[in-house]
Amino acid sequence: MSATVSLPTGSRARRRLLMFEPYLYSAPALLLVAATTLIPIVIGISYAFRNIMLLDPTSGDFVGLDNFRELLRDASFWNALKNTVVWTASCVGFQFLFGLILALMLNRPFPGRALIQATIFLPWAIPTFLVGMNWSWLLNPAIGPLPHWAYALGLMNAPDNILSDPDYALWGPIFAGIWWGTPFFAITLLAALQSIPREIYEAAEIDGAGGLERFRSITLPFLAPTMVITVLLRTIWVANSPELIVVMTKGGPADASQIVASYVFTQAYQGLNFGYASAVATALVLLLLVYAFLLIAIRQTMLGRR
Amino acid sequence: MRGSPRVRLIKWSLHYGVLFLFVVAALFPLYWLVKISLTPNDSLYTHSIDLWPATISLEHYATVIGNSDFLLFFRNSIIVSGVTAIASTLLAAAAGYAFSRFVFRGRYWIVGVMLVTQMFPLVIVITPIFSIFGPLGLTNSLTGLIIIYTAFNIPFATFLMQSFFDGIPKELEEAAMIDGATRFKALLQIIAPLTLPGIAATMGFCFTGAWGEILFALLLNSAASTSTFPVGLLLYSTRATIEFGPMMAAGVLALLPVCIFFFLIQRYLVQGLTAGAVKG
Amino acid sequence: MASIDIKNVRKDFGPVSVLKGVDLAIASGEFAVLVGPSGCGKSTLLRLIAGLEDASSGEIHIGGRRVDDLPPRDRDIAMVFQSYALYPHMNVRDNMGYSLRLKRTPQARIAEIVGRAGAKLGLEALGERKPRELSGGQRQRVAMGRAIVRNPKAFLFDEPLSNLDARMREQMRFEIRKLHRDLGATSVYVTHDQIEAMTMADRIVAMNAGIIQQVGTPLELYDDPANVFVAGFIGSPAMNFLTGEARRGETGVALSVGGKAFCTLPQAVAVPEDGRVTIGIRPERIRIGVGAGQAVEAAADLVETTGAASVVHVDLAGQAMKIFTTERLQLSQGQRIPLAIEAKDVCLFDPAGGGRLR
Numbered sequence: 001m002s003a004t005v006s007l008p009t010g011s012r013a014r015r016r017l018l019m020f021e022p023y024l025y026s027a028p029a030l031l032l033v034a035a036t037t038l039i040p041i042v043i044g045i046s047y048a049f050r051n052i053m054l055l056d057p058t059s060g061d062f063v064g065l066d067n068f069r070e071l072l073r074d075a076s077f078w079n080a081l082k083n084t085v086v087w088t089a090s091c092v093g094f095q096f097l098f099g100l101i102l103a104l105m106l107n108r109p110f111p112g113r114a115l116i117q118a119t120i121f122l123p124w125a126i127p128t129f130l131v132g133m134n135w136s137w138l139l140n141p142a143i144g145p146l147p148h149w150a151y152a153l154g155l156m157n158a159p160d161n162i163l164s165d166p167d168y169a170l171w172g173p174i175f176a177g178i179w180w181g182t183p184f185f186a187i188t189l190l191a192a193l194q195s196i197p198r199e200i201y202e203a204a205e206i207d208g209a210g211g212l213e214r215f216r217s218i219t220l221p222f223l224a225p226t227m228v229i230t231v232l233l234r235t236i237w238v239a240n241s242p243e244l245i246v247v248m249t250k251g252g253p254a255d256a257s258q259i260v261a262s263y264v265f266t267q268a269y270q271g272l273n274f275g276y277a278s279a280v281a282t283a284l285v286l287l288l289l290v291y292a293f294l295l296i297a298i299r300q301t302m303l304g305r306r
Numbered sequence: 307m308r309g310s311p312r313v314r315l316i317k318w319s320l321h322y323g324v325l326f327l328f329v330v331a332a333l334f335p336l337y338w339l340v341k342i343s344l345t346p347n348d349s350l351y352t353h354s355i356d357l358w359p360a361t362i363s364l365e366h367y368a369t370v371i372g373n374s375d376f377l378l379f380f381r382n383s384i385i386v387s388g389v390t391a392i393a394s395t396l397l398a399a400a401a402g403y404a405f406s407r408f409v410f411r412g413r414y415w416i417v418g419v420m421l422v423t424q425m426f427p428l429v430i431v432i433t434p435i436f437s438i439f440g441p442l443g444l445t446n447s448l449t450g451l452i453i454i455y456t457a458f459n460i461p462f463a464t465f466l467m468q469s470f471f472d473g474i475p476k477e478l479e480e481a482a483m484i485d486g487a488t489r490f491k492a493l494l495q496i497i498a499p500l501t502l503p504g505i506a507a508t509m510g511f512c513f514t515g516a517w518g519e520i521l522f523a524l525l526l527n528s529a530a531s532t533s534t535f536p537v538g539l540l541l542y543s544t545r546a547t548i549e550f551g552p553m554m555a556a557g558v559l560a561l562l563p564v565c566i567f568f569f570l571i572q573r574y575l576v577q578g579l580t581a582g583a584v585k586g
Numbered sequence: 587m588a589s590i591d592i593k594n595v596r597k598d599f600g601p602v603s604v605l606k607g608v609d610l611a612i613a614s615g616e617f618a619v620l621v622g623p624s625g626c627g628k629s630t631l632l633r634l635i636a637g638l639e640d641a642s643s644g645e646i647h648i649g650g651r652r653v654d655d656l657p658p659r660d661r662d663i664a665m666v667f668q669s670y671a672l673y674p675h676m677n678v679r680d681n682m683g684y685s686l687r688l689k690r691t692p693q694a695r696i697a698e699i700v701g702r703a704g705a706k707l708g709l710e711a712l713g714e715r716k717p718r719e720l721s722g723g724q725r726q727r728v729a730m731g732r733a734i735v736r737n738p739k740a741f742l743f744d745e746p747l748s749n750l751d752a753r754m755r756e757q758m759r760f761e762i763r764k765l766h767r768d769l770g771a772t773s774v775y776v777t778h779d780q781i782e783a784m785t786m787a788d789r790i791v792a793m794n795a796g797i798i799q800q801v802g803t804p805l806e807l808y809d810d811p812a813n814v815f816v817a818g819f820i821g822s823p824a825m826n827f828l829t830g831e832a833r834r835g836e837t838g839v840a841l842s843v844g845g846k847a848f849c850t851l852p853q854a855v856a857v858p859e860d861g862r863v864t865i866g867i868r869p870e871r872i873r874i875g876v877g878a879g880q881a882v883e884a885a886a887d888l889v890e891t892t893g894a895a896s897v898v899h900v901d902l903a904g905q906a907m908k909i910f911t912t913e914r915l916q917l918s919q920g921q922r923i924p925l926a927i928e929a930k931d932v933c934l935f936d937p938a939g940g941g942r943l944r
């Protein structure tokens with residue numbers, strides 16, 4: 001944030017008018033965001049307590065916690081919840097691992113670095129829907145090589161499409177997600193790495209620290225804050241993003257690859273059961289809140305222990 | 307990297323070897339997309355897993371371009387993404403300027419609201435937006451999509467623009483104001499020209515975001531006449547008889563505008579990420 | 587040309603009070619230098635005059651007109667920033683002509699005025715260059731040119747020379763003074779460099795912690811400082827301060843340092859009850875050797891020489907003191923030397939408040 005500038009002044013009345021200048025600049029953006037996000041969020045939560053069917057004009061009554069009761073009995077929801085954990089943990093975990101390796105390798109100058117870097121970052125620029133479609137084609141034995149290769153390597157019994165296998169369907173979107181999200185971590189971690197002053201490494205080297213020792217005592221402590229923040233935010237974002245699943249499996253077969261976010265979407269899109277969809281979405285918000293509070297609590301106890 | 311020449315050679319080979327694997331992994335899916343799109347129909351299924359196409363033909367591209375639906379989807383997407391990019395950048399520039407240059411009451415609340423909307427799962431607004439937009443005639447309309455895409459892009463774009471404004475010394479507009487300009491004039495004549503690269507980058511980010519969005523596009527615009535390219539392509543892929551060739555050619559076409567923007571905004575990737583690390 | 591009057595101006599940033607009631611009258615055509623340590627509020631005062639900040643209370647008048655409520659553009663002043671704030675995307679000529687363009691001056695007239703200002707500053711050959719293609723000194727000149735072109739009622743300078751090297755600074759100091767002589771415009775010049783203040787000012791305004799300490803000509807501040815702050819801030823090497831005692835006697839007020847007689851002042855001088863005082867004396871007013879006044883003995887510690895002159899560090903009854911001399915001395919450490927001190931060169935201060943005792 002840059003330093004402040006107080007308002008230029010006019011006559012007393014104009015001066016008061018100019019007090020509103022920052023509000024004039026920020027109001028259009030704020031109003032639009034409020035009208036299309038904030039207010040709908042509130043409305044959406046209120047839907048969770050109503051019986052709203054899109055094509056049924058008689059619906060709309062308040063039903064209290066009925067939607068939530070149904071939710072607790074809904075096996076698909078529990079399965080989606082389990083899948084959300086698998087999906088988020090594998091996506092973020094592998095993206096982070098590969099991103100860290102890449103960032104460390106790209107941190108020092110070497111011939112061809114600029115080109116390699118641009119190439120490796122390319123997947124991040126591909127629109128999500130196309131990432132999803134691209135990977136479902138790669139996984140499709142009619143047109144893609146991956147099942148055949150997996151079969152040749154003995155990883156599969158037959159060159160089948162894992163997207164139609166209830167046991168493995170979720171892994172299709174996970175592969176796509178890792179491919180797409182790794183550059184994000186690489187870029188973020190690379191930026192953090194490059195902000196570590198070179199002199200510190202040189203000082204450590206003069207003090208006799210080896211490569212591994214330098215990584216442990218300099219790189220890790222410097223990277224840790226960025227890593228923690230990025231992983232936390234990324235976790236929320238990935239858990240909230242159903243695009244790849246919607247595009248690649250629509251949550252199928254038979255809800256086997258559904259995560260909570262995609263379950264909301266399919267409920268709204270196919271079921272037209274807005275009340276129930278909103279209840280699922282509200283549950284997702286609550287879960288994320290719990291996650292956030294847990295993180296804050298863990299942070300507090302860790303700070304307290306120091 | 308230190309060590310004897312032998313050790314150094316091994317280290318460097320390992321370095322390039324691993325990077326080579328990453329490059330291959332990054333490029334292979336895209337290569338496959340292009341490969342299939344160039345493989346003529348008669349060898350498409352018989353040679354589907356050959357690494358190189360036996361023959362190359364542009365027939366699938368001809369099919370796509372000759373298909374009026376795809377042209378329509380393409381046009382819709384260009385309109386939606388273009389207007390979204392311009393609108394969200396304008397609004398975000400104004401708000402980002404306010405955040406960068408003024409301290410005012412309620413500022414932290416406004417920033418807070420924008421941050422919170424970034425953290426909420428978008429799926430929760432799907433049903434309410436559908437119910438609100440329906441009566442307003444904003445479903446099955448490009449305007450409806452433009453409005454929500456603009457709103458969704460604004461928080462991120464605002465933080466990005468703010469970081470660009472923060473990089474411009476405030477003395478510049480102070481000098482202009484002493485020279486006789488109003489603040490608004492100083493913004494237009496002094497600050498805006500200096501922020502042009504930033505404005506272009508922000509537009510690029512917003513364009514790309516709108517270009518690839520699929521959830522709201524699917525839900526709000528079911529009519530073919532207002533479908534965007536992603537929706538068109540997705541629905542095409544779920545038809546009974548799938549023609550992979552034309553579909554992949556269409557995918558390559560969908561990639562083009564994004565790739566152009568990627569190379570234009572590459573330099574700003576890191577800045578974009580630090581400004582709004584929340585967003586992908 | 588206009589006077590600037592500042593009446594009881596206060597400025598708070600939230601809970602922090604930066605200017606605590608400033609009163610200052612700058613005459614038309616005067617070159618006033620605001621000097622003080624970093625963070626004392628100099629820039630803030632200048633920005634209040636320019637209209638870039640609003641005063642929390644008080645009044646500001648330029649040329650007899652109250653300007654508190656006018657935006658910067660209506661105050662008819664020009665400002666030179668420390669960072670120069672040249673418009674990076676405009677060439678030198680457009681930078682200088684921007685204010686005229688805003689006033690819708692005809693192109694030909696702009697070219698004429700900018701040309702004249704450029705000639706005065708030696709910028710004729712640089713008209714097409716962008717700021718990034720200029721050296722620090724040239725940028726400085728363009729910033730000056732941009733100010734001159736306006737023909738404003740007053741010039742405000744905020745540490746305009748602090749980004750230049752020592753030699754360039756000396757030259758620009760001289761040029762700014764000459765420019766002021768030619769234009770005769772009221773100028774307020776902010777610096778934390780007391781040499782700049784001494785050499786350039788018609789009048790110096792010494793500030794500390796948001797309060798004006800003393801206003802006067804350079805020599806008034808130098809010879810007759812109002813308090814310890816001004817005495818210590820103005821002059822290089824700085825004035826010596828010794829903790830001593832004053833006792834009123836038959837012949838006058840006798841000063842002693844560490845029990846040893848130092849000097850005797852006339853009866854007229856005020857002395858606090860307990861007799862404890864801070865004694866101030868400028869390094870160049872101390873002579874080494876036995877003179878007409880009383881002789882004080884000190885032990886030599888170290889000699890620093892610049893060639894033209896030397897600074898001798900001595901120890902006087904356990905307190906460090908500096909002596910500035912143009913003589914070339916060979917002194918060994920611990921050597922005892924007599925010092926001649928004259929009563930008229932001694933300033934007395936109250937150790938409690940720092941105020942001058944007269």
Ligand SMILES: Nc1ncnc2c1ncn2[C@@H]1O[C@H](COP(=O)(O)OP(=O)(O)OP(=O)(O)O)[C@@H](O)[C@H]1O
Nearest residue numbers: 003004599604623624625626627628629630631778
């Ligand atoms: N916009 C602001 N918000 C809060 N505090 C401020 C602001 N501007 C200045 N200050 C504070 O006011 C005090 C005086 O600042 P000012 O810039 O006037 O100092 P200065 O005398 O010009 O110092 P320097 O010689 O370092 O430029 C400082 O302590 C500074 O931190």
Ligand SMILES: [Mg+2]
Nearest residue numbers: 628629630744
């Ligand atoms: Mg200052």
